[in-house]
């Protein structure tokens with residue numbers, strides 16, 4: 001499992017807990033599903049992975065549709081969280097919906113579908129990358145994401161400071177347990193933040 005922008009430099013699935021076997025896990029913004037497939041296949045978790053864009057889910061199904069324990073759905077994260085009856089042990093996002101949807105609304109919806117003391121893990125672009133600064137809560141930055149067919153789709157990005165992420169989590173009844181800066185060991189600047197939080 002990859003949380004950062006450089007492959008094979010860690011951390012991996014261990015940040016989600018020692019044993020994931022049988023855990024109900026939800027990924028928000030799974031893209032082509034590689035992380036969700038890894039958790040279902042290698043760790044025997046029961047994973048639901050959703051993405052807003054049909055094309056991403058089509059590609060995920062082509063690659064991982066046969067993996068036992070993996071359910072792939074095309075759906076908006078907020079919409080899914082509002083309508084599902086499932087309570088999850090773990091919810092995570094790797095450069096996915098967390099950071100690409102209004103954090104205050106999304107984190108509150110996540111907390112409602114996490115079991116007590118359940119875990120939220122998310123990685124987002126580092127808000128202090130060279131040439132950028134954190135966005136305020138109400139003013140997302142406009143950018144694009146690349147789709148499997150090579151096209152680009154516009155997105156709004158919330159790149160909060162660490163202090164603002166902590167505040168947004170606290171408002172949703174969650175507490176940041178660890179905040180790690182991820183990058184390449186040989187490079188100066190971290191490129192991603194990895195936040196692990198727990199629901200009260």
Ligand SMILES: C[S@@+](CC[C@H](N)C(=O)[O-])C[C@H]1O[C@@H](n2cnc3c(N)ncnc32)[C@H](O)[C@@H]1O
Nearest residue numbers: 029030031051052053076077094095096097100
């Ligand atoms: C940068 S990609 C990352 C994909 C994947 N997590 C990975 O690491 O390869 C961001 C993904 O989040 C999805 N996404 C953005 N906003 C979303 C939302 N509100 N609900 C569900 N998925 C969303 C996008 O469609 C896109 O596939």
